[in-house]
Amino acid sequence: MKPLRTSLACLLSVFIAIAEPAYAQTTTDQLIAPELLKTDFSVFRDSLEKLHAGLYTYKSKSQMDQLFNSCSAKLDKPMSLTAFYGVIRYAVSGIEDGHTSAFLPPENNQAIIHRSKFFPLLLYFIGTRAYTTCAAEGLPAGTEITTIEQRPVNALRKELFTYIPSDGSTQTGKYADMNDGDSPFFYLYRLIYGACETFEVGYLDSAGKERTTQLKAKMFQDFTCRPVPVTFKQYLSLTYQPGGIAVMTIKSFFNHKLEVTHEDFARFLQESFTALSDKKIQKLIIDVRDNAGGNDENGARLMGYLTRRPFPYYVSIETTSRKFEVKDHDQLAIQQPREPHFTGPVFVLINGKCFSGTTDFAGIARNLPHVKFIGEETGGGYYGNTSGARTALILPNTKIKVNIPLWKYKAAVKPMKYKDRGIIPDYPLVPTIQDVLQQRDVQMELALKLATYTKAPVY
Numbered sequence: 049m050k051p052l053r054t055s056l057a058c059l060l061s062v063f064i065a066i067a068e069p070a071y072a073q074t075t076t077d078q079l080i081a082p083e084l085l086k087t088d089f090s091v092f093r094d095s096l097e098k099l100h101a102g103l104y105t106y107k108s109k110s111q112m113d114q115l116f117n118s119c120s121a122k123l124d125k126p127m128s129l130t131a132f133y134g135v136i137r138y139a140v141s142g143i144e145d146g147h148t149s150a151f152l153p154p155e156n157n158q159a160i161i162h163r164s165k166f167f168p169l170l171l172y173f174i175g176t177r178a179y180t181t182c183a184a185e186g187l188p189a190g191t192e193i194t195t196i197e198q199r200p201v202n203a204l205r206k207e208l209f210t211y212i213p214s215d216g217s218t219q220t221g222k223y224a225d226m227n228d229g230d231s232p233f234f235y236l237y238r239l240i241y242g243a244c245e246t247f248e249v250g251y252l253d254s255a256g257k258e259r260t261t262q263l264k265a266k267m268f269q270d271f272t273c274r275p276v277p278v279t280f281k282q283y284l285s286l287t288y289q290p291g292g293i294a295v296m297t298i299k300s301f302f303n304h305k306l307e308v309t310h311e312d313f314a315r316f317l318q319e320s321f322t323a324l325s326d327k328k329i330q331k332l333i334i335d336v337r338d339n340a341g342g343n344d345e346n347g348a349r350l351m352g353y354l355t356r357r358p359f360p361y362y363v364s365i366e367t368t369s370r371k372f373e374v375k376d377h378d379q380l381a382i383q384q385p386r387e388p389h390f391t392g393p394v395f396v397l398i399n400g401k402c403f404s405g406t407t408d409f410a411g412i413a414r415n416l417p418h419v420k421f422i423g424e425e426t427g428g429g430y431y432g433n434t435s436g437a438r439t440a441l442i443l444p445n446t447k448i449k450v451n452i453p454l455w456k457y458k459a460a461v462k463p464m465k466y467k468d469r470g471i472i473p474d475y476p477l478v479p480t481i482q483d484v485l486q487q488r489d490v491q492m493e494l495a496l497k498l499a500t501y502t503k504a505p506v507y
Contacts, residue, residue: 077128077130078128078129079126079127079128080126080127080128080129080132080446081126082123082124082125082126082127084445084446085123085127085132085445085446086120087445088132088443088444088445088446088448089119089120089123089135089136090120091441091443092136092139092441092443092450093116093120095439095441095450095452096143096148096452098368099368099439099452099454100143100145100148100368100434100452100453100454101366101367101368101434101453101455101456102145102433102434102453102456103143103145105144105145105216105434105456106144106145106215106216106467106468107142107143107144112142112143115139115142115143116139119138119139122135123135129152129446129448130152130156130160130239130242132446132448133150133152133239133446133448134211134239134240136150136443136448136450137150137211137239138210138211140213140450141209141210141211141212141213141214142210143213144213144215144216144217144468145213145215145434145453146213146214146215146218146221146403146404146427146428146429146433147213147404147433147434147435147438147451147453148213148434148450148451148452148453149213149450149451150448150449150450150451151448151449151450151451152448153446153447153448153449160238160239161235161268162267162268164238164243164267164268165244165245165265165266165267166234166235166237166238166265166266166267166268166271167196167233167234167237167247167263167265168184168185168234168247168263168264168265168266168270168271168272169184169185169187169193169234169249169263170182170184170232170233170271170273170274170275171193171201171227171233171234172227172228172481172484173201173205173223173226173227174223174478174479174480174481175478176202176205177192177201177202178192178193178201178202178205178233179191179192179193179481180193181484181485182272182273183272184271184272185261185263185272187261188254190481190482190485191251191252192251192252192481193249193250193251194250194251194252195248195249195250195260196237196247196248196249196250197244197247197248198248198250205226207240208226208231208233208237208240209222209226211231211236211239212225212226212230212231212236214427215403215407215427215428215429215433215468216429216467216468216469217468218400218425218426218427218428218429218468218469218470219400219425220399220400220424220425220426220470221400221401221403221426221427221428221470222400222427224399224400224401224427228275229401232275243265244265245264245265246262246263246264246265247262247263247264247265248260248261248262249261249262249263278338280299280300280305280309281309282309282311283298283299283300283305283306283309283311284297284298284299284306284311284313284316285297286316286320286323288327288329289496289499291331291499291500292328292329292330292331292504293329293330293332293333293496293499293500294324294327294331294332294333295332295333295335295492296320296332296333296334296335297335298334298335298336298339298350299336299338299339300339300340300342301313301339301342301343301346301347301405301406301409302341302342302343303342303343303346305342313343313346313349314349317350317353317386318386321353321389321390322388324388324390325388325390329390329392330392330393330504331392331393331394331395331499331502331504332390332392332393332394332395333394333395333396333397333492333495333496334350334395334396335396335397335492336396336397336398336402336406336409336410337397337398337399337401337402337423337491338399338401338402339401339403339406340401340402340403340404340406341403341405341406341407341408341428341435342404342405342406343405344361344362344377344378344379344405344408345378345379347361347405347406347408347409347412348361348378348379348383348409348412349386350409351383351409351412351413352383352384352385352386352389353386353388353389353390354390354391354413354416354418354419355385355389355391355416356385356389357385358382358383358384358385359383359385359412359415359460360382360383360460361379361380361383361408361412361459361460362377362379362380362408362432362457362458362459362460363458363459363460364380364456364457364458365377365380365436365455365456365457365458366455366456367454367456368454372455391418392418392504393418393420393499393502393504394413394416394418394419394420395419395420395421395422395495395498395499396410396413396419396420396421396422397421397422397423397491397492398410398422398423398424398425398426398471399423399424399426399427399491400424400425400426400427401427402426402427402428402470402471403426403427403428404428404433404435405435406426406428407426407427407428407429407430407433407470408428408433408457408459410471411430411431411459411461411471412460412461414461414462414471415461415462420474420475420498421471421472421474421475422473422474422475422477422491422494422495422498423473423475423476423477423491424473424476424477424478425469425470425471425472425473425476426470426471427470428470428471429468429469429470430461430464430466430469430470430471431458431459431461431467432456432457432458432459433453433456433457434453434454434455434456434457435453435455435457436453436454436455436457437453437454437455438451438452438454439451439452439454440452475494475498477490477491477494479491
């Protein structure tokens with residue numbers, strides 16, 4: 049089973065709990081001696097080199113050595129906890145492994161959230177541009193922000209992206225993290241650039257003319273609008289559309305989450321594909337957007353209903369000290385098709401939050417000629433990932449927590465052009481800011497349109 053990457057839904061839930069807790073005096077801005085920082089970084093590096101099975105998946109050892117050495121060289125003078133945390137996050141991001149993550153000690157993180165002032169707008173990034181997501185600070189929802197403190201927002205995005213981990217060179221997961229996930233822009237901006245009382249903000253008015261305004265930093269509880277964590281009462285569903293089309297929604301492969309909502313993945317699939325067969329449904333849309341992964345067997349099980357032939361799922365799974373055998377992991381064996389299988393046209397909806405086991409499923413399903421993908425590139429890597437078991441390293445002096453994944457998975461996929469990307473959709477479609485504000489699901493609309501006009505072959 050692959051544990052999900054820790055989400056700042058935890059962080060956001062802390063944001064939403066506005067009540068001021070009682071903390072010890074925050075130490076995030078107190079300076080830490082260089083020798084203590086160097087000790088922590090040495091422990092960090094040594095642990096990664098000994099334990100992280102995918103440390104050299106996307107970068108060579110010499111490239112990683114250069115990254116570590118350049119980060120270590122910055123630790124030649126006293127530094128605050130948050131500044132050192134920035135160095136650790138930069139190094140973690142440089143590994144290009146989305147399952148590797150770092151967190152401030154909880155008490156320090158909460159002190160920042162409850163006692164700091166932030167950039168007061170929620171921003172949504174699309175490509176090189178950034179937009180407001182609600183009416184705030186005198187700016188209408190959907191206003192394009194062009195500069196902050198005279199720095200172009202795209203330059204800020206690029207720099208902040210170097211502190212957000214992802215698999216390989218994929219960018220969609222970073223967008224998802226900063227737009228409405230693990231690293232909200234206002235929080236990451238505060239961590240990396242420090243405190244600021246006012247911001248000079250450039251924006252485009254309704255006529256498209258460049259304007260500037262001065263905005264005051266705000267405590268999070270004083271924001272005009274705040275991010276709201278998404279909660280699920282149901283992760284699995286099957287619905288029907290006119291024209292012999294079914295829509296199967298799968299928001300998680302993680303059994304523990306499904307247990308909370310009293311859903312059984314195996315039973316859901318068996319009952320759903322039986323219903324598709326009984327109703328003679330010819331076309332299927334599978335929506336796995338926002339599915340961050342979960343149990344390996346669930347992706348393999350879903351794949352089994354989409355093919356008539358036995359298929360490999362994982363080529364190998366290994367740690368830094370051992371290579372797994374078939375007896376160690378069921379998905380290393382050749383997987384068998386399941387009845388009743390579905391071999392009509394299948395359209396899979398994906399986006400940057402598709403990660404880990406969800407990307408594994410999507411990569412294997414891409415081998416099938418009747419399966420097409422719609423939406424945005426997955427946040428997870430096409431050829432596999434490093435996840436499974438993990439160790440939580442606590443750095444001795446700063447108490448920063450680093451999650452180190454221990455199992456390197458290689459998926460049984462066909463070679464593709466890129467070695468460091470996710471699953472790239474056959475029909476790429478990124479929602480516009482107006483789609484986002486109006487909650488218009490243009491990707492589903494396209495899937496329904498394609499399914500409607502696609503002929504179902506006779507097998």
